[in-house]
Structures are given as structure tokens and as C-alpha cells.
Amino acid sequence: MKETHKKKLMAFAIGVLALLALAVLILYFIFRPRPPVVIPTPVSLLHFDFSPDHTIIHSIIMGVDVLLKNRNLAPFIYYESAAVVYYHDVLVGEAPIAAGRIGARKTEYIGTPVELLVDRLVDSPEFLPDVTAGLLSLIATSKTRGRATILGFVKLRAMIAVECHVSVFVWEGAISSKCISSIKLG
Known part of the structure; x- marks a missing residue:
């Protein structure tokens, strides 16, 4: 028994x-914690102001955005960061990206308009030849850190980096860009 x-x-x-x-x-x-999916979006030209005779650029404002898809069953919280724009390795624009939260299984845009500092553009020795050719080549970057907490104790930390190679067609007032994104966990 x-x-x-x-x-x-x-x-x-x-x-x-x-x-x-x-x-x-x-x-x-x-x-299980999953890293967010980053979908880079083309940089947009929000404002491009020339003098009436097209000899002086008054202001350029670009929209730098990223589409972020949270695949977790918990919100993804990202911290304050910045979007920066370079012209031939000279910082010509910077704008803050406010901290925020993306809900569980949601997709949202993160981004900001960046006003370029025209005086720094004009001071560059490459500016006049580039304007004469009708093309300004810029690099826009942003790095955003964030985290998702699953079941109150499992934490996923991520750093999202986006780099866009931007071409501003001066005479047409148009823009095109090619963006690359990456995520580092930990």
C-alpha cells in the first residue's frame, strides 16, 4: 500500500x-520583452524661405520623425533626447524630442521640427559651391533611450539611433532622404 x-x-x-x-x-x-521596431520616415521640408530674388536663404525647417512600434504587452517609455542636423560636420540644427510613452502594442511617431541655423550654413566654405550646384547635403541624427517593464520586474532597455542622409534641392525647394535605424539592447 x-x-x-x-x-x-x-x-x-x-x-x-x-x-x-x-x-x-x-x-x-x-x-517576454521585445525590442521596439523602428521604421525611419523620410525627412520632410516644413519651411523653406528664400529672399524674393532667390539669393538669400532666410530659414529652413525640417521635420525629423521616426515611427516606433511597441510590440510588448507593457508600455515603452522613452526619455528626452534631441534631433541634430550636420552640414559638412558642422552642427547647423538641434531640437529637443520630449520624453513620452508608447502604449502596449501601439505604434506612434516620435520626432520634432528642426530649424537650421542659416548663419552656420552660410559660414561654411562648401555652402556657396553647393548652393550654386543646387544641392545641400545634410545628415540628421537622433538617439533615444527608453525602457519597457514587463510584469513589474523584467526590464528591457533600448537605445534607438536613426541617421538620415538628406538632400535639399535648393532651386526646387524640395527634399529627399535615406534613413538607417538601429537598436541596441541593454
């Missing part, structure tokens, strides 16, 4: 352990 009792107890213990293992696997696959 003792032997059957031991076998029943052993079978019960194995069953409980199997159910616990199954529960852990299900929780892992459903609640």
Missing part, C-alpha cells in the same frame, strides 16, 4: 512540475 501511495505522490509531483514548466513557457512567450 505504501508503494502505491508513493507512486501516486510521485505522479502528482511530476504533473505539478510539468504544469509549472508549461506555465513558465507560456508566460515567457507571451510576456
Whole structure:
């Protein structure tokens, strides 16, 4: 009789352990932290102001945005950062990106308009030849840090970096860009 009792107890213990293992696997696959998906969007030209005779640029405002898709069952919280624009390695524009929160399984734009400092553009020795050719080549970058907390204790930290190579067609008042994004976890 003792032997059957031991076998029943052993079978019960194995069953409980199997159910616990199954529960852990299900929780892992459903609640495991996943990095956000970054979809770079083309840089937009929000404002381009010339003098009436097209000889002087008064102001250029670009929209630097990123589409961020949170795949977690918890919100992704990102911290304050900045978008910066360079012209031949000279900083010509900077704008803050406010801290924010992307809800669970939501997709949102993160970005800001960046007004270029025209005086820094004009001071560059490459400016006049570039304007004469009708093309300004800029690099817009942003790095944003954030985190998602799953089940109150599992934390996923991520740093999202986006770099866009921007071409401003001076005479047409148009813009084109090619963007690359990356995510570093930890």
C-alpha cells in the first residue's frame, strides 16, 4: 500500500512540475520583452524661405520623425533626447524630442521640427559651391533611450539611433532622404 501511495505522490509531483514548466513557457512567450521596431520616415521640408530674388536663404525647417512600434504587452517609455542636423560636420540644427510613452502594442511617431541655423550654413566654405550646384547635403541624427517593464520586474532597455542622409534641392525647394535605424539592447 505504501508503494502505491508513493507512486501516486510521485505522479502528482511530476504533473505539478510539468504544469509549472508549461506555465513558465507560456508566460515567457507571451510576456517576454521585445525590442521596439523602428521604421525611419523620410525627412520632410516644413519651411523653406528664400529672399524674393532667390539669393538669400532666410530659414529652413525640417521635420525629423521616426515611427516606433511597441510590440510588448507593457508600455515603452522613452526619455528626452534631441534631433541634430550636420552640414559638412558642422552642427547647423538641434531640437529637443520630449520624453513620452508608447502604449502596449501601439505604434506612434516620435520626432520634432528642426530649424537650421542659416548663419552656420552660410559660414561654411562648401555652402556657396553647393548652393550654386543646387544641392545641400545634410545628415540628421537622433538617439533615444527608453525602457519597457514587463510584469513589474523584467526590464528591457533600448537605445534607438536613426541617421538620415538628406538632400535639399535648393532651386526646387524640395527634399529627399535615406534613413538607417538601429537598436541596441541593454
